[in-house]
Amino acid sequence: MSKLTPPLPKFLRPAPPRPGEDNGAGHNGDAAPSRGEKLREDATEKTAQVVGWLDERSNLSPLLRANLYRKVPKGTNWFYTLGSATLFAFVSQAVTGVFLAMYYEPDTARAYESAAYITNEVFLGELVRGMHKWGSTVMIILIFLHLARTFLFGAYKYPREIQWIIGVVLLVLTLAMGLTGYLLPFDQRSFWATTVAVNLNASAPIIGPYLADFMRGGAEFGAASLSRFYALHMLLIPGLIAALIGAHLYLVAKLGTTAPPWLKPEKKSLNSEGI
Ligand code: HEM
Incomplete structure (x- = not known):
């Protein structure tokens, strides 16, 4: 194994022998390791080789280690999971969206029928379409809850202003995404709701029309x-969202998260002049 191979994580290390048990290496008796122990050792060795091979070429382990063993502030609680929950909702939308795109046809004559075909004919189509439809509402609720959490915990303040601005975008x-997706089933409701929304935009000053x-x-x-x-809904906007989530998470990893406001910061010790 190469010198750069990182030490095995704890869960990959073979369990130490119990008192009186053979340790499989011949140090604790004459019996050879059992077939099960040998297989486990081989699997551990192979895994370590693959991890070592990847790490030697990518040097990813310091990055992974820094993130996995990152210290989180005291008082971190369930409210801090809202960002990850929003991320999960986005990934779910992306996955279900890919399956819908396999059957949907963005053509005024075919759109309604292709959407109905997904619901009525495609295997699990109704489930996937329902997940995508309700998932959009879930994502919007989660993003607002996450925004409220970061606002109420004062996480928008220095040095996290860029994180907040990216969040607003x-x-x-x-x-x-919600607006552009609403038109796609191309039924009466989606057509007229989108017409109203576009007319509302038109009434904005200067840039509206x-x-x-x-x-x-x-x-x-x-x-x-x-x-x-359709192009905005499945290409441009999700691409921008994915890129911005990347930047948002980079800043989370770089700056860490804010401690909840009810935890008072530790008092700094004063010097002899009381400064
Ligand atoms: C697709 C949308 C979003 C995703 C996937 C996302 C994801 C995350 C994650 C995973 C975290 C770290 C864990 C946590 O604090 O919950 C975080 C932190 C943060 N997010 Fe978001 N976020 C999104 C939208 C927003 C929005 C809309 C805002 C505000 C306008 C925002 C502002 C922040 C701030 C200020 C932090 C730092 C929190 C702290 O330091 O405690 N995010 N985000």
């Missing part, structure tokens, strides 16, 4: 609008 993009034209892909709502919403 993530919130806007998540809402934009341009924004509405961009969303519609022209002056009228039609085929161009549907393919535009």
